Amino acid sequence: MKRTQTSDGSTDPGEDGAPGAGGSRLVGSDRVLAVLKELARYPDGAGLEELTRAIGSPKPTVHRALGALRRAGLADQDARGRYGLGDEFLRMAFAHHEARPDHVRIRPVLEALAHRFGETVHYAVLDGREVVYRAKVDPPTGAVRLTSTIGGRNPAHTTAVGKLLLTRRLGSLEEVEAWIGGSLLERRTPRTLCGAADLHRELSATRARGYGVDDQENETGVNCLALPAYLTSPTTPSGAVSISALAYRTPLAALVDALDEIRALLGPLGEPPS
Missing domain, CATH: 3.30.450.40 (GAF domain)
Structure with missing residues (x-):
């Protein structure tokens, strides 16, 4: 399994995933979706450390998933560095619901x-x-x-x-x-x-x-x-x-x-x- 050293000194498990909360292994898109679902629990936003603890994956893994969500408009980061659901996610959810x-x-x-x-x-x-x-x-x-x-x-x-x-x-x-x-x-x-x-x-x-x-x-x-x-x-x-x-x-x-x-x-x- 490929591992890389990150700038904060932690070890990144790479694309093979890492055990998530409850012992399940989050891989690829599963990891991104787990972060997205966790974000929905924080209407006022959540910090990276908070999300890392909740997901049970390494910080670089969660950070990379947040980056993918931000690029897709499904997550945002405010001036305090806290993450929340993005406007594009809310637009899609409400448009789908209304339809x-x-x-x-x-x-x-x-x-x-x-x-x-x-x-x-x-x-x-x-x-x-x-x-x-x-x-x-x-x-x-x-x-x-x-x-x-x-x-x-x-x-x-x-x-x-x-x-x-x-x-x-x-x-x-x-x-x-x-x-x-x-x-x-x-x-x-x-x-x-x-x-x-x-x-x-x-x-x-x-x-x-x-x-x-x-x-x-x-x-x-x-x-x-x-x-x-x-x-x-x-x-x-x-x-x-x-x-x-x-x-x-x-x-x-x-x-x-x-x-x-x-x-x-x-x-x-x-x-x-x-």
Whole structure:
């Protein structure tokens, strides 16, 4: 493996890569992408030393990856020497997001729901064991709003959208047990359902009623109600729409009582297949 001595006295492992955080070996483009993903965690920027520790690669390796990202416009360096995501990266990300067919189609529905209920509304999809928020609309008024972000993730078993979408994948207790596997499900609040039997019962109830609920299971003080959204298929939900409400302001029971109105606002995008 080729190694070179750098000006700061450290050894550069060369193009064969170096062990990253967790012992994985970062090579070539993987190394650059790892640095890019790490940068996204620092809205106020991060120094080279900070990134080096987080990535777990030698300083020259991280510095070279940052150079490649800067040349592509995907990273910037400010006057203090701190690195952050570049304007070109943000332009591409937001342009891609705005052009997503599902985002364009669902946005008016989210706006109508947020305006009607005065709470934050999301559109999310299932990605393995997590849900990913593809769109979000905050209420037009109200001093308290949720801190969720587009592209953010939450465990599927703690959220209304996640449990609703899991009903199509996990039909039996054995399937729930296999999905959990040998790992422990994260407990976000005292109300989080972490056991296979409890989660199976909840999924069965969700399947029977046709909507998902999160009764302060993901975040204390926040409850959610979710309904499926059919944006790309007439038979399989592409994702789910959820109203995420502050429990003291909009109790879960109030959302359940408004189901017919919520379904009416979803319109054809929320209609189950005939």
